[in-house]
Amino acid sequence: MSPFKQRVIQIVRAVPRGKIVSYGQxxxxxxxxxxxxxxxxxxxxxxxxxLPWWRVINKAGVITIRGALxxxxxxxxxxxxxxxxxxxxxxxxxMKKYRFVATDKQLREFELPEEYIGTxxxxxxx
DNA sequence: ATCTTGACTTGCC
DNA sequence: CGGCAAGCCAAGA
Numbered sequence: 001m002s003p004f005k006q007r008v009i010q011i012v013r014a015v016p017r018g019k020i021v022s023y024g025q026x027x028x029x030x031x032x033x034x035x036x037x038x039x040x041x042x043x044x045x046x047x048x049x050x051l052p053w054w055r056v057i058n059k060a061g062v063i064t065i066r067g068a069l070x071x072x073x074x075x076x077x078x079x080x081x082x083x084x085x086x087x088x089x090x091x092x093x094x095m096k097k098y099r100f101v102a103t104d105k106q107l108r109e110f111e112l113p114e115e116y117i118g119t120x121x122x123x124x125x126x
Numbered sequence: 127a128t129c130t131t132g133a134c135t136t137g138c139c
Numbered sequence: 140c141g142g143c144a145a146g147c148c149a150a151g152a
Binding site (some may be wrong): 022023024027034035036037038039040041043044053056057058059060063064066071072076 | 131132133134135136
């Protein structure tokens with residue numbers, strides 16, 4: 001398993017109940033700012049594990065799950081609603097309200113280079 | 127090695 | 140807002 005995958009898993013696990021992160025955000029925390037699509041790939045590949053994959057959606061706050069065999073938008077919506085996250089009929093979530101932002105301490109636990117953490121902190125919006 | 131395919135993002139109308 | 144093209148990068152074929 002690649003280090004990237006390991007980090008993605010670790011990061012997603014750090015997302016608390018009722019909170020949401022975007023793929024790009026996870027990619028950023030994982031040290032690969034432009035690897036958002038790979039995050040989706042990793043989640044897909046780890047289907048069946050205890051990973052809270054449903055807390056990862058796209059940046060616009062929309063559930064964009066595609067072509068999954070055993071999971072679909074409805075399932076994900078249900079899982080989120082069960083945690084107290086409001087999901088609209090068009091599968092949209094209020095990111096401003098539910099977005100999870102990693103603390104400095106957590107970022108350090110992700111074992112990223114010190115200067116890279118500075119880069120992340122400098123990033124205001126995603 | 128080369129080409130296609132995404133559970134994505136960003137920028138430009 | 141909404142649609143579209145390009146960018147990105149790992150996996151599979």
